[in-house]
Amino acid sequence: MRQTCRLILKEQFHLELLKTRRAYGLTQMEMAALLLMDPRSYLELDHGSSLAGTLTFVLYLLSLCPDPAAFLEAVRASLPEDLPRLPAGSVPRRPPAGLPVSEILVRPDGCAFPVCPRCETPLEREYQAFCDRCGQALLWRDYPHGAAVRRVR
Numbered sequence: 001m002r003q004t005c006r007l008i009l010k011e012q013f014h015l016e017l018l019k020t021r022r023a024y025g026l027t028q029m030e031m032a033a034l035l036l037m038d039p040r041s042y043l044e045l046d047h048g049s050s051l052a053g054t055l056t057f058v059l060y061l062l063s064l065c066p067d068p069a070a071f072l073e074a075v076r077a078s079l080p081e082d083l084p085r086l087p088a089g090s091v092p093r094r095p096p097a098g099l100p101v102s103e104i105l106v107r108p109d110g111c112a113f114p115v116c117p118r119c120e121t122p123l124e125r126e127y128q129a130f131c132d133r134c135g136q137a138l139l140w141r142d143y144p145h146g147a148a149v150r151r152v153r
């Protein structure tokens, strides 16, 4: 499957480069310079004998391609239909909303602990991502300067 995709992309990109080069009236040397690549390497792309690397592909899309969306849609349409895909309706997971740690508990012996903003339990370590006890996601951006100090006797 991967090899099939490589061959299809190589052919699609080769045809796209030819079309773009002719549309702008550019030489192979000028295309190579615009894509920041060695002219001999560009010739291999231009002749369809090698597949572009990621940098060349991105540079092409960003600086030369007249219609990146149309080009990518043409590539998508030419790839096999049974490519692995996420199930329909999938949405990216969001990280749990964090609460800012805004309190420091100072014991009589001088030891200080940040306090969980949800369950108010002293936390074992500073800058831990979640509370050990209640699982609350913690935000540390204002800690320790914005935190209130509470002393216990």
Ligand SMILES: [Zn+2]
Residues within 6 Å of the ligand: 116, 117, 118, 119, 120, 121, 131, 132, 133, 134, 135, 136
């Ligand atoms: Zn907690």
